Amino acid sequence: ETGVTQTPRHLVMGMTNKKSLKCEQHLGHNAMYWYKQSAKKPLELMFVYNFKEQTENNSVPSRFSPECPNSSHLFLHLHTLQPEDSALYLCASSQEKRDLPYEQYFGPGTRLTVT
């Protein structure tokens, strides 16, 4: 496997279900991200992990819960979601450098539909 992988690629879940999205990066990067992408809207940054520590949580509802067990793996745990949470969820990674912006590498995304 190379780059950033995400599973599953597609997920349909009811509002009472609990599911998890998985992301794995094979690039040796030290930062990982979860984004939400809705049609015709900008990418919304949800969570950022640097060196396994969560450094960003942009007012995301508690029904989304991230987990970063090591620098290569990132999970997004989902429970009691709402239909408006249906979107493409993208994982990305980057190699953070001091005082420099950094190119992010994206996974293919999980297309989530909440019924």
Next chain:
Amino acid sequence: GQNIDQPTEMTATEGAIVQINCTYQTSGFNGLFWYQQHAGEAPTFLSYNVLDGLEEKGRFSSFLSRSKGYSYLLLKELQMKDSASYLCAVGDSNYQLIWGAGTKLIIKP
């Protein structure tokens, strides 16, 4: 607030040239990125500008004017495979990327 503006959709002809504009208002500036995203696929990095001027990379070029809060992506010799969405993103004072909604580029034969 922070804002990135780019046109929602553009149409161009195969073999032609197209310019996609991006204007931004952000708290701080740490570089501007352009990404390409084909339908159903991940965004992929195209270019990065941090100083004013033009950066050329093959058929693609990106321009930046920091004083005007303005950038454009120039695509030459358009090919059908260039049909995609083009995302503009700016690094803010916290080195986080602020994203535009993307410009969907349609290439016609």
